[in-house]
Amino acid sequence: MHASRVYIAMRAVMQLANAIMFTTYALYYVTGLGLNPLQLVLIGTFLELTVLLFEIPTGVFADTRGRRFSVITGTIIIGIAYVLEGTVPYTFGLLSLFAGVVIAEIIRGVGETFLSGAASAWLTDEVGESHVGSIFLRASRIDQAANVIGILLSVGLSSIILNLPYIVGGALYLLLALFLILKMKETQFQQVDRSAKDDWKEAGATFKSGASFVRRSPILMALLLGTLFAGAGSEGFDRLWEANFLMALHFPDWFDLTPAVWFGLISIAGSVLSYFAAALAEKRLDLDKVQHTVGMLMSLTLLRVLLIAMFALANSFPIGLISILLLTMVSTVAGPLYDTWLNQNIPSQSRATILSLMSQGNALGQSLGGPVVGAVGTRYTIRASLFLAGLLYLPVVWVYAKARKHI
Known part of the structure; x- marks a missing residue:
């Protein structure tokens, strides 16, 4: 299979598995396992700390041992972690359900770092920097x-057994790993001569090369700072937008729909609208013009700030719903644009390492910013915390504006 088809298939299966698990994960955590709010927050903290610790070593691994090997390794680890998480009531029932989930999430975090940067680095090398943007948008x-x-499968599976979505999602990751072993080829990766250096020296040299390139690039240094603020803003918003519907906006009393059904409908509506937004962007945007790409990123980030503020200040369900749907569309278009521009600005031999550095900055921002945004919501109101989450994106707008001038 052509590299673009392998990448798109890989992304689709991962998205399918994630939607199956995460649409109803709160029901499994709270109703099935009986986890309290503090435990729910700590699970995310352990996950982000794992990412912080392993992001750079696994990025170096991908740049020295091959991106294909790294992607397949990460897919297998994540699949095992999700199956373990789905079987926690059986494997950890006599000890601690919370400890079982934490262990599974730590394993998942290690797997995520093997994937982070490696998949897009592999695709960029295989198809070339000029073609990767359209593939990101298509995916x-x-x-x-x-x-x-x-989403539909998640609702059906969870109605049978609450932990079944995790078992099915983990199994899909393991089947995906088998598919990648058979179909994913790596033809452009330049293997370092391992006879001349030992493994540790080789890894150290790769990391130093990537870090040095980032330090010498004003754009990448600014972007690293931007990812820190983007992580802080996204962590706070992602954990609180559902609570805002439940605590401030409230769902309409239509057809006796439960909150779970409402969240499912919102997710489906956002996916449908995002599908058309991505299709329009794929046809209209010229990703070969770097200045145009960065200008679009700046505009979309500013729009994100305004929409989060609109959602935070909304005093009715329709305004909140419109804000969330528009935010979903903005994220769908902005993500591929960011990936394209970033991959076009880093050298092939250190691509996965530098992408991991960026992911580490995002994880650090989430670890630091999430509790601050949450504390504001506890001290004042959830609206205030959401508004702060939106303001944290403003430095990212400044980063794109500065980067545009350097081009």
Whole structure:
């Protein structure tokens, strides 16, 4: 299979598996395992700390041992972690359900770092920097269709057994790993001569090369700072937007729909709209013009700030719903644009390492910013915390504006 088809298939299966698991994960955590709010927060903290610790070593691994090997390794680890998480009531029932989930999430975090940067670095090398942007957008569009299917499957599977979505999602990751072993080829990766250096020296040299390139690039240094603030803003918003519907906006009393059904409907509507947004962006945007790409990123980030503020200040369900749906569309288009521009600005030999550095900055921002945003919501109101989450994106707008001037 052509590299673009392998990548799109890989993204679609991952999105399908994630939607199956995460649409109803709160029901499994709270109703099935009986976890309290503090435990729910600590699970995310352990996950982010794992990412912080392993992001750079696994990025270096991908740049020295091959991106294909790294992607397959990460897919297998994540699949095992999700199956373990789905079987926690049986494997950890006599000890601690919370400890079982934490262990599974730590294993998942290690797997995520093997994937982070390696998949896009592999694709960029295989198809070339000039073609990767359109593939990212196409994959994002197809992800939305997979997401809708996953949401429907999640509701059906969780109605049978609450932990079944995790078992099915983990199994899909393991089947994906088998598919990648058979179909994923790596033809452009330049293996370092291992006879001349030992493994540790080789890894150290790769990391130093990537870090040095980032330090010498004003754009990448600014972007690293931007990812820190983007992580802080996204962590706070992602954990609180559902609570805002439940605590401040409230769902309409239509057809006796439960909150779970409402969240499912919102997710499906967002996926459908995002599908068309990605399709339009794929046709209209010229990703070969770097200045145009960065200008679009700046505009979309500013729009994100305004929409989060609109959602935070909304005093009715329709305004909140419109804000969330528009935010979903913005994220769907902005993500591929960011990936394209970033991959076009880093050298092939250190691509996965530098991408991991960026992911580490995002994880650090989430670890630091999430508790601050949450504390504001506890001290004042959830609206205040959401508004702060939006303000944390403003430095990212400044980063894109500065980067545009350097081009």
